[in-house]
Amino acid sequence: MTQQAVRWTADQVLALAPDVASRTAGSKLGAAGPWSEAGSSDEGAVWGLCRGSGSKPYQTVVDIADSAGPAYKCSCPSRKFPCKHALGLLLLWSGADGAVPSGQAPGWAEEWMAGRRKRAEDRRTAGGGSGASASGDPEAARRRAERRAERISVGAAELEQRLADLLRGGLASAERSGYGMWEETAARMVDAQAPGLASRVRELGAIPSSGPGWPVRLLEECALLHLLDQGWLRREDLPDGLAATVRSRVGLSGSADGPPVRDRWLVLAQYDTADAKLTTRRIWLHGAESGRTALLLSYGAAGRTPELALPVGLAFEAEVSSYPGAGQVRAALGERFSPPAPAAIRPKGLTTSEAAARYGEALRTDPWLESCPVTLGGVVPTPDGGSWQLADAEGEFALPLTPAARSRPDLWRLVALSGGAPVTVFGECGHRGFTPLTAWPEDGGEAVPLC
Template sequence: MWGLCKGSGSKPYRTVVDTTGPAYQCSCPSRKFPCKHALGLLLLWSDPDGPVASGESEGAPDWARTWLAGRAERTARKKAAPAAPADTEAARRRAEQRAERVSAGASELEQRLEDLLRGGLAAAEQAGYSLWEETAARMVDAQAPGLAARVRELGAIPGSGPGWPVRLLEESALLYLLVRARRRQAELPEALSSVVGARLGLPVRAEGPPLRDTWLVLAQYDTADARLTTRRAWLHGATSGRTALLLSYGAAGKAPELTLPVGLAMEAELTWFPRGTGGRAELGERFGTPAVPSSRPTGVDVTEALGRYGQAVREDGDVDGATAKLGR
């Protein structure tokens, strides 16, 4: 769809939206993506009685057709480009170096947690947040972002209200168990080792055959820090009944490339990551364009929802009873 939007200048802004992406282009100088003019066009289009109707690209003005043709050409080149040969030896060396850094970081964190408990939890409140932030930075240097995130969570507990020492002790114990598991990760069953790796923040790959279904986009939101913008989107399969989490990333201050229309459904293939990744999946091939779903997903009552949550926690933290091996 396309349109002209009157702005502050003498010439109207040229706005075009490709709903199959979705993707956007506007001649306005805004650094936000999508800009308010593209969002306004989509808002008008979402109203069934509104002035905007879907059209074919052949009826678009020249400036819209040029942009659409450029998108189609770039997509075709990307699909036709041969994959670069993988340097397996270099990849192996990088993986070994990262593994060494992660292990060193886990050992350092283990020592810091022992010092905390040896000195008493009261000292955590007196030390302030700077101690935790410095420790988290050390975990980032060790290429263990999962540990860094959990350390920052610990830093927010002291002084958070009545009962904070109990909460700090619980979370410290869980984190201590994780860093001890890293030391013995090679001895763990494969499923539990995957959980430990995911908790540490190590990269994992989607596995298994893809599942094709019509996926309803339940929700999507972004979180940002100084270096990265993370987008989370949740999907629900109309036939399979499975729920999936999709993650995409963008540089600081920029929106990730993957944008899914909340409330619409799309037919696509998903491939799941190993256990311990919070139900995360990878989006594969998409078929057709997103559309309004024919029906809502079947809901469950509170009791069944709690049961499903408990089952997910059990599978995530007690894979095939393997935590017993870790305890020994």
């Protein structure tokens, strides 16, 4: 089957949008009105000219066939990837109504496509000799790692003293001290090159005066931070898997050195979170043969979306390697052997009680785990007073939705998809509840992104 015959759905296109504003703007450009000279090729290129506010139309081209993933080029000034014009063009193409006919790419589109693929080939060619240069001086790397470990140990010991002072003075003192105390402590952890500790300290600072029961929540988080500190200071006594998890939690991510697993990977979900310095994109994958769930992380500087984007509901063949750590689901995407394409793949669903048990088991190997990936089968979204939950269709158990999930407009999309009937839902299950990310109707059908 040629790439021209493989059409994505509108949901799969919109799942690539970097934010809600881009999704809305791209949807408005998904009709033929603003477009001219649109076309597509069997090689997986889609192009077109989009009328904008200037005298010249924007030149937009998308490469959907490259095994490295969808790539976009547009002459508009947007810094988002994909921009609204690329989204609109893909929506026009996904309609399969003749608005984007097959044809020969114009020179400007062909030039970009050829340049992109040549650079990819150059990288593959150069990759064969990169191992030796990447390793550098092993002895110098070892000394740098030792110096950083010493700095982290000093920071962890200082943090232990500050936690002890807080408990001796009483938790009420945290409310009086304000956020400045926590920010200063977090800065000390940054100086100690322990960004994981700094992040958890900042989270502590947001708890005082955050609502009823905040002292209990603060004590719980202090206990987890104390456990992480002690894990680092006594890491030599820990099992290898748990020691790797502790190193990751304090901010030493390591490298994806697990054996590559080649599989056909279904894109389960994709969503972004952002702070003042960084945008983090999370992409969940499910292996059709291995049954594994893998998490890909990619990053973009403030104001820029990460470049890696995969359409939810499509599958592609690739190799994936795990990062170190007990129960670690984070992985790195290796060589890809096919572009994303529709596939009749769906993870096996669990009951809500099985999902809760899975999270409990995951906590044994990673006590700091906020949530774990789970697919629920045969659940119905039901109201629970002023909240919502996912209840087993033929059981007495239910999982409450997290506060963040209850406030999202996509909750109503899930409710509408269900219509009171059971659905299959993939999401993240943790101590705050369940966050739905993607859903499928029980009688078959396309994946519906919920984030």
